Amino acid sequence: MTNYIIIKLQKKETVISTVKNTTVRPIFPFTAIVGQEEMKLALILNVIDPKIGGVMIMGDRGTGKSTTIRAIADLLPEIPVVLNDSFNSHPSDIDLMSDQVKDALDKKAELDLTHIKVPMVDLPLGATEDRLCGTIDIEKALTEGVKSFEPGLLAKANRGILYVDEVNLLDDHLVDILLDSAASGWNTVEREGISIRHPARFVLVGSGNPEEGELRPQLLDRFGMHAEIRTVKDPALRVKIVEERSKFDQDPSTCIEENRKNQEALKSKIVEAQNTLSSVEMDYNFRVKISEVCSELDVDGLRGDIVTNRAAKAFCAYHGRTNVTVDDIKTIITLSLRHRLRKDPLESIDSGQKVLKVFEKVFNDGLES
The missing domain is CATH 3.40.50.300 (P-loop containing nucleotide triphosphate hydrolases)
Known part of the structure; x- marks a missing residue:
């Protein structure tokens, strides 16, 4: 259904514009x-x-x-949720449901479900x-x-x-x-x-x-x-960014429709990766090398080790594979460790470059031996 709104301008001209009957705000693809x-x-x-x-x-x-x-x-x-639940409770995963939903399940009550x-x-x-x-x-x-x-x-x-x-x-x-x-x-x-x-x-x-x-x-x-x-420096890339944003601002529905195919493809890729993740394996030697990198960088605690392992497996699943490679680890290790390094005001090297430098040293030594 299309609503017609008459807008009177200062020059007494009458313009009829069509407004789509929707309350959903468009989001940039x-x-x-x-x-x-x-x-x-x-x-x-x-x-x-x-x-x-x-x-x-x-x-x-x-x-x-x-x-x-x-x-x-x-x-x-x-995602599936229990209807009228304030906590978006999962209908079957105990770790993702409220105590009220657990009690209802224990009493064999029937739960109404919906998707949000x-x-x-x-x-x-x-x-x-x-x-x-x-x-x-x-x-x-x-x-x-x-x-x-x-x-x-x-x-x-x-x-x-x-x-x-x-x-x-x-x-x-x-x-x-x-x-x-x-x-x-x-x-x-x-x-x-x-x-x-x-x-x-x-x-x-x-x-x-x-x-x-x-x-x-x-x-x-x-x-x-x-x-x-960082701000993009390449003029051609900056122009492309401005054009994409301008296109969306002028006609959001057309921009969204143009990207629908790519959006659906990426959505399917993410779902497949979520399903594949549990079957992804990492060689024991790689796990040792990751911990060696963390130790060499003097990273406090074990969060760096854990996150790097998880991120490498997620990246591997994202590309539809089940065995983590050295390249997978190299791609994500800077993201996982750069913020865990101790700040040294006299250090001239960037934290990300420092992580990669130690990574190359540790993993290349392992390959050569």
Whole structure:
């Protein structure tokens, strides 16, 4: 159905324009984004394996960080959820369902199911802890003896993507809560002796401009991957980016339709990779070499080892293979380790180049021997 709106201009002319009867805001297609391959790869790998631990995207202003992050969410296939559940509970996976749904299943109750788009939740800088975690209605609990919980953003983001723009400006205690929930997969709210827990498994994506401040090293380490974005210098590429954006701004539906085939192909590739991931194997010698690289770089803890292993397997699955190669590891190791290196103000070499240099040394020694 087409609605006709008559718009009167200052010159008393009458123009009739057609407006499509839709309430869905158009989102720039992921496959139409030009350049920024490092950022796109990091997002895709986190979607394939959310246990990688999210991605921190740092770069110049106006480089398409927010546009790319929202585009990856729109690209993903719909997920099955329990109808009218506040936590996007999975109908069969215990780790992804709320306690209420578990109780209903234990009582052999029938659950109504539906499918929704993967949740994409924005966390504003001014958010409070109650808005993030949710609140308990103490008055109702005391007067009626009922636990009344108002879900927060962590509940809405379960099984989806939680995006924090300018994460380096977010209050440290909120960042701590975010990272703890992302690592454990659960959010617990304690108020006046009342405790409520719900699943909070999401891909945490943060973005920021390093000119506005850096994250504390112990917090930065909690992000699985770190992508650095730079302004495109090639004039021809810059023109192409401007043309794609202008085309979308002028006629979003046409731009989306032109990219539909590529979008569907990438969506199928991601789904196949998710299904293949569990069967991907990595040679024991490669795992030893990865740990040797982390040790040589003096990386604290074992998160670097774990993330590099997961990311290499996800990259392998993304390309439809089941055996990780050296090239797979080389492609993702900078993304996985560059933000875990200790800062040395006298160091002249870039952290990414340092990671690659140690990688070449360790893996080439292994090949030669």
